[in-house]
Amino acid sequence: xxxxxxxxxxxxxxxxxxxxxxxxxxxxxxxxxxxxxxxxxxxxxxxxxxxxxxxxxxxxxxxxxxxxxxxxxxxxxxxxxxxxxxxxxxxxxxxxxxxxxxxxxxxxxxxxxxxxxxxxxxxxxxxxxxxxxxxxxxxxxxxxxxxxxxxxxxxxxxxxxxxxxxxxxxxxxxxxxxxxxxxxxxxxxxxxxxxxxxxxxxxxxxxxxxxxxxxxxxxxxxxxxxxxxxxxxxxxxxxxxxxxxxxxxxxxxxxxxxxxxxx
Amino acid sequence: xxxxxxxxxxxxxxxxxxxxxxxxxxxxxxxxxxxxxxxxxxxxxxxxxxxxxxxxxxxxxxxxxxxxxxxxxxxxxxxxxxxxxxxxxxxxxxxxxxxxxxxxxxxxxxxxxxxxxxxxxxxxxxxxxxxxxxxxxxxxxxxxxxxxxxxxxxxxxxxxxxxxxxxxxxxxxxxxxxxxxxxxxxxxxxxxxxxxxxxxxxxxxxxxxxxxxxxxxxxxxxxxxxxxxxxxxxxxxxxxxxxxxxxxxxxxxxxxxxxxxxxxxxxxxxxxxxxxxxxxxxxxxxxxxxxxxxxxxxxxxxxxxxxxxxxxxxx
Amino acid sequence: xxxxxxxxxxxxxxxxxxxxxxxxxxxxxxxxxxxxxxxxxxxxxxxxxxxxxxxxxxxxxxxxxxxxxxxxxxxxxxxxxxxxxxxxxxxxxxxxxxxxxxxxxxxxxxxxxxxxxxxxxxxxxxxxxxxxxxxxxxxxxxxxxxxxxxxxxxxxxxxxxxxxxxxxxxxxxxxxxxxxxxxxxxxxxxxxxxxxxxxxxxxxxxxxxxxxxxxxxxxxxxxxxxxxxxxxxxxxxxxxxx
Numbered sequence: 001x002x003x004x005x006x007x008x009x010x011x012x013x014x015x016x017x018x019x020x021x022x023x024x025x026x027x028x029x030x031x032x033x034x035x036x037x038x039x040x041x042x043x044x045x046x047x048x049x050x051x052x053x054x055x056x057x058x059x060x061x062x063x064x065x066x067x068x069x070x071x072x073x074x075x076x077x078x079x080x081x082x083x084x085x086x087x088x089x090x091x092x093x094x095x096x097x098x099x100x101x102x103x104x105x106x107x108x109x110x111x112x113x114x115x116x117x118x119x120x121x122x123x124x125x126x127x128x129x130x131x132x133x134x135x136x137x138x139x140x141x142x143x144x145x146x147x148x149x150x151x152x153x154x155x156x157x158x159x160x161x162x163x164x165x166x167x168x169x170x171x172x173x174x175x176x177x178x179x180x181x182x183x184x185x186x187x188x189x190x191x192x193x194x195x196x197x198x199x200x201x202x203x204x205x206x207x208x209x210x211x212x213x214x215x216x217x218x219x220x221x222x223x224x225x226x227x228x229x230x231x232x233x234x235x236x237x238x239x240x241x242x243x244x245x246x247x248x249x250x251x252x253x254x255x256x257x258x259x260x261x262x263x
Numbered sequence: 264x265x266x267x268x269x270x271x272x273x274x275x276x277x278x279x280x281x282x283x284x285x286x287x288x289x290x291x292x293x294x295x296x297x298x299x300x301x302x303x304x305x306x307x308x309x310x311x312x313x314x315x316x317x318x319x320x321x322x323x324x325x326x327x328x329x330x331x332x333x334x335x336x337x338x339x340x341x342x343x344x345x346x347x348x349x350x351x352x353x354x355x356x357x358x359x360x361x362x363x364x365x366x367x368x369x370x371x372x373x374x375x376x377x378x379x380x381x382x383x384x385x386x387x388x389x390x391x392x393x394x395x396x397x398x399x400x401x402x403x404x405x406x407x408x409x410x411x412x413x414x415x416x417x418x419x420x421x422x423x424x425x426x427x428x429x430x431x432x433x434x435x436x437x438x439x440x441x442x443x444x445x446x447x448x449x450x451x452x453x454x455x456x457x458x459x460x461x462x463x464x465x466x467x468x469x470x471x472x473x474x475x476x477x478x479x480x481x482x483x484x485x486x487x488x489x490x491x492x493x494x495x496x497x498x499x500x501x502x503x504x505x506x507x508x509x510x511x512x513x514x515x516x517x518x519x520x521x522x523x524x525x526x527x528x529x530x531x532x533x534x535x536x537x538x539x540x541x542x543x544x545x546x547x548x549x550x551x552x553x554x555x556x557x558x559x560x561x562x563x564x565x566x567x568x569x570x571x572x573x574x575x576x577x578x
Numbered sequence: 579x580x581x582x583x584x585x586x587x588x589x590x591x592x593x594x595x596x597x598x599x600x601x602x603x604x605x606x607x608x609x610x611x612x613x614x615x616x617x618x619x620x621x622x623x624x625x626x627x628x629x630x631x632x633x634x635x636x637x638x639x640x641x642x643x644x645x646x647x648x649x650x651x652x653x654x655x656x657x658x659x660x661x662x663x664x665x666x667x668x669x670x671x672x673x674x675x676x677x678x679x680x681x682x683x684x685x686x687x688x689x690x691x692x693x694x695x696x697x698x699x700x701x702x703x704x705x706x707x708x709x710x711x712x713x714x715x716x717x718x719x720x721x722x723x724x725x726x727x728x729x730x731x732x733x734x735x736x737x738x739x740x741x742x743x744x745x746x747x748x749x750x751x752x753x754x755x756x757x758x759x760x761x762x763x764x765x766x767x768x769x770x771x772x773x774x775x776x777x778x779x780x781x782x783x784x785x786x787x788x789x790x791x792x793x794x795x796x797x798x799x800x801x802x803x804x805x806x807x808x809x810x811x812x813x814x815x816x817x818x819x820x
Contacts, residue, residue: 025352028395099316
């Protein structure tokens, strides 16, 4: 059909252009970005401070709370960054700019990829900010070395992409800025019901079972491993598989919901 | 070669509401086609279907030879769209928006740069090109919107209420630009408007839409002459109104008029006016005001729908 | 309130989610040496804090409404009517108090349903409801002062994270005794820590006049400061208006 007549190279340029537009807006309207940097910084400070003693319990396998909480704050921050593409789309849908893009010969995938690209690039900022605060002010360790940093960034980007696709689906369906509030509730609930703040060994009751089967649990473990010890394939594999499945699932969800814009 | 726009029984419903009811349209190569109707008549819905932004629920349409439903991306390549309430990102500059639009239409970076400069020049925004759109006036935004819709040299240009909300000077400037485009490049233009004057000034052919249906179609001249005789409007003192109405009804076909005023279609020029005034005088009716109007598009609209269009002639 | 579920639903949802998650995640924390209440569940430990958190998040509502009234100049109409000036303030403060009362009661009932325990029974429950409603009014009075000063809903809403910071850097979710270094030090100085600790004495050890009066005293001082500031800002606004 006609979609195939759209050149692949030009669609890649479309993706890049949409990503760039998001980043440019962010630069010009810093209030879009500041909360998503401040919030994770506060999280790492507050969680490491309030819960400094919990690492004495079994399962934390570190003697400093910051080593546990830094990854949690990074992933919270990148989940929050995932709202970026959805927020931009909701604004565009409300003021009609989205029609301009839809009236152009671009594929939905190029458009969605561009928006995800924006969210993902955003996630680098809070991740870096949390890492700086953790190491400079809170004396964090990274026994996993360079690989530890790489895997932390990789996971942060992965979570931002998954959340971005999930939020886009909701925004495509509801078409309002208000829908972001709903997306946030679901997003943060999913994050909280995991090993974000405490290891599985420390969790009791219903949450133990929820956290155990929550794919985010594996993803957080993957991103956190460098703070606790060496980076290993055994600790990476479940997270990597979960992240891949989450990406496929949220990608299909976003693509399916896009049809609802096209009424 | 098919016509740039053809619609057959094109229909769109939203639940029980029939926004566009089985319209048929043919727009020919190189013409400016005016789509005239009041707010909520179905203009925007029709344009959104023709520009692939909304799927028809019935009937079909082709634009630039491609079906709007099944060949949407081919249509999108061939058309330029300037939508109502110019949807422009206030945080971006005119130049950035043009570049983005160029990329969206698959124009290479190098070609895009030249094209954008040329278009800014064309709509008189070269100096403002690197300023944020948020600082633009209403007229500048519309001109930028027009430039945006031209980036990829479209075969068919859709302008949805391009001058709504503009001051008279900006409006005339935009009309001039559309005329030049149509004359110099031969772009086919599909223009929706709620302004009679705009349709009259720009369009070579007009369709009037009301309640989702096309109620008249043709050249402005033809539509006007079809309405028939000029309109005679007479104001009388209130107490005489009913008698005056009876008298005048006998002399010509009654037409819609504002309260306290009587309007009839009247052939025969000034001599006929004298006859009307004489008849009124015979009944001792005091006449306060008399005017004779050649038919306008407003009369065409009134004739077709029984109502006057907002902003139409004083009736 | 009934007409705007989106205004209060999150203030119920988030405290409950946090309580549920923390109770399950840190259930073993009560076994830590130095934990002040080794014999209670972690849910019982954080219960007063979760109620206070829910109520404080809600306390922005009354001030947001006020800022909204100023924004759409309903306030001007009110001021030009023969309504007494002080009744404007009293109405806002009592609305914050009643809001806290309702919110606290709902939260406590839900916590009971999930197995929380109050050792002092009804007197402890009443004390908890009173203290949290009183605190809601006290914090509300500061927010009202800011609403009067700025007349902007956006500004009032943006104070939400600051409340969050105050709650977090206190003994709300973890005992101060177990916090390290400067962070623990700040938490110790946070008046919210004193209020929460004394409230906790009431909910865990049973009702005590000593703890109740101490907590009430701190809240009274906060309220006094807030109300004085509000009156000052109201007078300022009236002076500008006339």
